[in-house]
Amino acid sequence: MSKLCGWMPEDAGEMMQTLRYVVFRDVLLAMRRRADVATTLFFFVIVASLFPLGVGPEPKLLRAMAPGILWVAALLASMLSLGRLFAEDYADGSLEQLVLVPEPLALVVIGKVVAHWLVSGLPLVLISPVIALQFDLPRDAIVTLLLALLLGTPLLSLIGAIGAALTVGVRGGGVLISLLVLPLYVPVLIFGAGAVDASAMGMDASGHLSILGALLLLGMVLAPWATAAALRISLE
Amino acid sequence: MSKLCGWMPEDAGEMMQTLRYVVFRDVLLAMRRRADVATTLFFFVIVASLFPLGVGPEPKLLRAMAPGILWVAALLASMLSLGRLFAEDYADGSLEQLVLVPEPLALVVIGKVVAHWLVSGLPLVLISPVIALQFDLPRDAIVTLLLALLLGTPLLSLIGAIGAALTVGVRGGGVLISLLVLPLYVPVLIFGAGAVDASAMGMDASGHLSILGALLLLGMVLAPWATAAALRISLE
Amino acid sequence: MIWKSLDDFIAMGGYGFYVWGSYLVTAALIGAEILMLRARRRAVEKARHVQIILSEQTKHETTT
Amino acid sequence: MKLNWFKYASPVTFYPLAGKLIPWFALAAAILTVAGLYISFFVAPTDFQQGESYRIIFIHVPAAWMSMFIYIVMAGWAAAGLIFNTRLSSMMASALAPTGALFTFIALWTGALWGKPTWGAWWVWDARLTSELILLFLYMGFLALHAAIDDPRRADRASAVLALVGVVNVPIIYFSVKWWNTLHQGASVSMTMAPKMAATMLLGMLIMALACWMYSIAAALMRLRCIILEREQQAEWVANLAKEPT
Amino acid sequence: MLEVSSLGCLRGERRLFAGVSFSLRPGGLIWIQGGNGSGKTTLLRTLCGLTHAMAGEVRWSGTPIQLLGEEYRRELTYIGHANGLKEDLSAQENLLVAAHLVGQPVSRAEVAGALQGSGLAGREHLAVKFLSQGQRRRVTLARLRLMPPRTLWLLDEPFNALDTHAVAGMRKIMENHLSQGGMIALTTHQDVAIQAADVQTLRLDA
Amino acid sequence: MLEVSSLGCLRGERRLFAGVSFSLRPGGLIWIQGGNGSGKTTLLRTLCGLTHAMAGEVRWSGTPIQLLGEEYRRELTYIGHANGLKEDLSAQENLLVAAHLVGQPVSRAEVAGALQGSGLAGREHLAVKFLSQGQRRRVTLARLRLMPPRTLWLLDEPFNALDTHAVAGMRKIMENHLSQGGMIALTTHQDVAIQAADVQTLRLDA
């Protein structure tokens, strides 16, 4: 029997392997639908284009709103795809299997978050300058927007993962959960939009950006554990 | 055998009964998962309240933006809850059972749309005056907003149902649905926001409102059939 | 003749970037579409070829 | 007469016919493009208001026309496929969609490049611009839905429903956007052209439009042939095709 | 009477079955057999009109079912592999809603009776998500106990996840239905001996 | 060795089972029996640590499993009622990913072999959503064919939806595993006679 179980080397390489395969699995799943990534992008573009239709075409008004609009669109795009981060795995039983993986659950969570960001966060960051042009933002503000989104979207994925884990197979307490998680997005939005706003008005945005960076660090350290704990509770 | 099958009266009452029970079922389900209703509402509130934070406190600017923002928020909130309109029923097999109901499928669709509106549209209409007050809209505009939302949100549910039916059983449905549905929402957004805008500027909004009403009628006549056709295709 | 020289033609009265940006990108996109159609065609042809060979083989196996 | 029609409504008979037609359309497209470009760049005079930047019109307007026209044709084929359950019609619809989306994108791109020197901005929220953008979204929705469904028959039918819903909505969207813009005047720039379009300009534009038309038909037919082959892999007539040179 | 003539079905590039013909008379049972993936589920779905056949026809009292639509749906109960229960509703609510939706206005007492008969007494008001796999299947099958039943039952692996006691109960229900002139088309991998006057088997194996 | 001592479990206000004790030695099989809803699934989930017990303890080689964590998870394969397959991936991809995730670096050839052994040759590259119910179960169970296997298998109704041929195949795999010193805890409502040296049964009926 020792032969049966002793075959596996226990090292950091194996953790990396687990991480890599979680990422691989989720990215592969997303790639199965060639349209998936493009769809997230288009969603972002469409939402951003809806606001001018509602508010009207005055360029000055639109320029003032642009940072807020872009950030709300980013938040939505990331949130829409987050809903299914664990829900599908839960429904088809593969979440149980992931929890039984012989590595810390937080590692699996990190893998899933990374995959989510690669598939839905990154493309969005890359296309954001084009949309900023539609709102006629100055060049400095566009650079700041890129940086802010680069820091902010992973944070959205990390925070969203906690919410997604808590709402897996909810039993009643769901209202409380959405009360807790949605407000967590608000700081990201305020500092993200604030950075772009500042830079559009010719001020220094580095204060906002460093707060975003600090939040991201905090999120990377805490969120996976919180998510892992939430998942265990949900599966119980 | 004739006794086995002939027991059932065939009349309009029976159609009403089917309709009533579809609505009953979906509202009951929503009440069991109050988190979902709350999330939609919350989302609406957060999107709408974010802008004053992002844009700054100038009341004039805010008032100019208010109709557009409120309508976009309503659009997105309604769309967010669409993902679940048929997807869950599909996953657990009860959509098949609904398609096999011995009444026209369009009737079942109407029932589901009504329930969707009651659960996600109506609460939003009811809370909108509170948010309009945050933007310091005049009283007339608030009344117009209420009326416009009352006409517009059912239309959103009707159009959205088509998109939801088309994406049943398709992975990445949540985001795809928005790509399909949001462009179709544009007229509702324009006339809805236009009505509020007009009335905020002291003009007559009845033109916009009657166009919204006409669109709603058109939607009520056409959308259920399109949705039913889409559902049959998706289940094939 | 409208254009004095090739340079003049390329400069487009100072609007060269916009005019050529339009035409060249259009040409590139249409070219890309044609190439993609070619590639698709070739992929289908290849798959079909493989299938024909396969079906011929199985026919052979079943007859012998 | 009727028999004849249905004969060509089947992929088997249409496939070779399409193969014969493609070179002619391609040739026409090439000749018309050369003629059109010659007129655009060497015959049409400089516009006294906009200078040379106006020469974008010769690609911009044909592309914008094609984008709208192809959508309608596509929806027509989709409807035919849904109602008469003919495979070829649905295939035609999905063969047209990418080309339509391409022309929409070209219209947007050239428009943006024209807007920068003319209006000083890449983009303004003008009615026509906005409705063209929404048209691109509609095309993308059609393509994404088609790509997201694995069973081709189901994909055809589902996206046909979408195209039809879209076609009901396109005029509504168009007029609503138009109205939206006129309601909020203000900073928006209205699209103005030289007061009187010179005859040569019009001629150039029409020839280029015709060239785009021919190109679209050729491209759609080529894509159609690919689709037919992909879908009917297992059919006997496709297998027989291989024995003859194509 | 259900008549099936030379039905054929393609999936992907694969021919699942072809030339399937049979007819089912009042009181008749047909047991559709075949290995995993041989097309039993596909056949049942074709019989209820959810899937279109590539070839052949399904007729109910002589008319093709596509032409009948609602009239045919009114005669039939299909229980697929998925249970079709809403996880957040209780067993009682699920049954009540399902029955009313198909135009069968049952009372609470009748539903309670059916659940009791299925061995779920005491769990009528528990949300279905708390029930065990077999209990869920029992809830789904309890629809067959509600009077008055439809004529034609199409059952896809009804015994899945059921314990032996529940299987015996189901068998009795089915025999009762047949003796009253009902019809059943059934797939199952388990060997359940159903006593009926007219039992056919159909093998779909490739 | 797996030791279970006076395990008890509450669900809602209901006592599912109490005082369950047994031990499973290398080569041993335990067949957990009981009617629908008697707590078999709950017991299996407790054994793999997904659910906490209200009373009693589960020990692996003498240490409570909560203290072991990953070390214990490395020894065990749990196959629940749900298949745990991703519908959009092919059978091959599903197995590859699943094996790598649990730290079992198998090759494509091994996976293909396992699938072939499960009677899925020719369908390795079809997305799982196109497979029939039984074929999906076969894909899930093919994990057990991949070498080198884990020591302790916890199988919840593995034979569900399988045809008789596949059931026989699974039985052989399980017998093979036991003869190599593996352990199995199993629930099933079907009567499958597994030949092994050390077979226990445990009835959970209330």
Ligand code: HEM
């Ligand atoms: C991204 C920017 C633009 C887009 C999306 C766009 C879109 C369109 C569309 C859809 C049409 C066809 C409309 C119809 O036939 O009714 C059109 C026509 C036209 N556009 Fe643009 N356009 C853009 C920018 C511009 C600019 C900057 C100019 C010139 C200053 C311009 C000049 C024209 C002209 C002259 C026509 C032909 C008008 C006619 O046939 O009545 N466009 N454009």
Ligand SMILES: Nc1ncnc2c1ncn2[C@@H]1O[C@H](COP(=O)(O)OP(=O)(O)OP(=O)(O)O)[C@@H](O)[C@H]1O
């Ligand atoms: N797109 C496709 N390409 C190839 N094969 C397909 C496709 N879709 C379905 N199939 C095959 O069609 C069959 C569907 O069978 P069905 O679900 O009817 O089987 P079944 O007899 O009910 O099996 P089970 O006993 O496992 O429930 C499967 O063999 C599946 O592999």
Ligand SMILES: Nc1ncnc2c1ncn2[C@@H]1O[C@H](COP(=O)(O)OP(=O)(O)OP(=O)(O)O)[C@@H](O)[C@H]1O
């Ligand atoms: N919250 C709750 N309140 C009351 N009873 C509950 C609750 N949650 C679960 N149960 C009961 O616990 C039991 C769970 O049983 P479990 O799923 O372990 O059964 P099982 O033996 O696997 O049955 P099956 O053979 O049907 O798979 C069920 O009887 C269920 O009704």
Ligand SMILES: [Mg+2]
């Ligand atoms: Mg089946």
Ligand SMILES: [Mg+2]
């Ligand atoms: Mg169980």
